[in-house]
Amino acid sequence: MDQAYAMVDDAVNAISKWHFKKMADDQSGDRSYSDKLSELRRQQKRLDFERQEFLREKAFEEKRLEREKRIFDMEWKMLEEGWRSLAAEREQLERTHPGGPGDEESDLKGVAVSMFFTGVKNIRSLKKRYKDLIKIYHPDNVAGDTKVLQVINQEYESLRERLEGPRSSVFHN
Numbered sequence: 001m002d003q004a005y006a007m008v009d010d011a012v013n014a015i016s017k018w019h020f021k022k023m024a025d026d027q028s029g030d031r032s033y034s035d036k037l038s039e040l041r042r043q044q045k046r047l048d049f050e051r052q053e054f055l056r057e058k059a060f061e062e063k064r065l066e067r068e069k070r071i072f073d074m075e076w077k078m079l080e081e082g083w084r085s086l087a088a089e090r091e092q093l094e095r096t097h098p099g100g101p102g103d104e105e106s107d108l109k110g111v112a113v114s115m116f117f118t119g120v121k122n123i124r125s126l127k128k129r130y131k132d133l134i135k136i137y138h139p140d141n142v143a144g145d146t147k148v149l150q151v152i153n154q155e156y157e158s159l160r161e162r163l164e165g166p167r168s169s170v171f172h173n
Contacts, residue, residue: 086132116152123163130156 093115116133120126130152135141137148 082132086136090136116155117159120159123160126156126159126163 096115117126117129120129133152134149136144137152138144139146139149
């Protein structure tokens with residue numbers, strides 16, 4: 001019987017060792033599982049934060065692009081209106097000057113010189129109108145005319161002198 005007790009005792013010891021090892025493995029597995037779970041939760045929080053930051057940046061960029069589009073549209077409308085008014089002025093000029101800008105036989109005696117600068121009340125609007133007229137009537141332009149440009153230059157100089165006041169001839173020349 002002693003031998004049976006010894007065998008049972010050995011079996012119990014083996015089972016106890018196995019059970020202890022299994023419990024230790026389970027506990028380390030539980031720790032490993034809880035460590036992995038906490039790491040996953042930390043990563044999920046970080047991803048949520050990055051997602052929210054991305055959505056904020058996206059909303060900001062969408063608003064910025066919308067603002068830039070509105071500004072661009074406003075500037076485009078202003079340019080279109082400017083070109084329309086220049087085209088209307090050119091049409092009016094062509095109606096009053098039937099020969100057209102390229103006609104060599106036409107003379108500008110019949111053209112009302114002040115028509116080029118109608119509505120100009122200050123030096124700033126004078127300069128703007130002058131630049132616009134130069135863009136249209138410069139001889140390098142397809143529709144350009146030297147005679148018309150000379151008349152525009154003369155009228156511009158006389159109006160500029162009137163609006164700016166008298167200047168010393170030393171600085172003017």
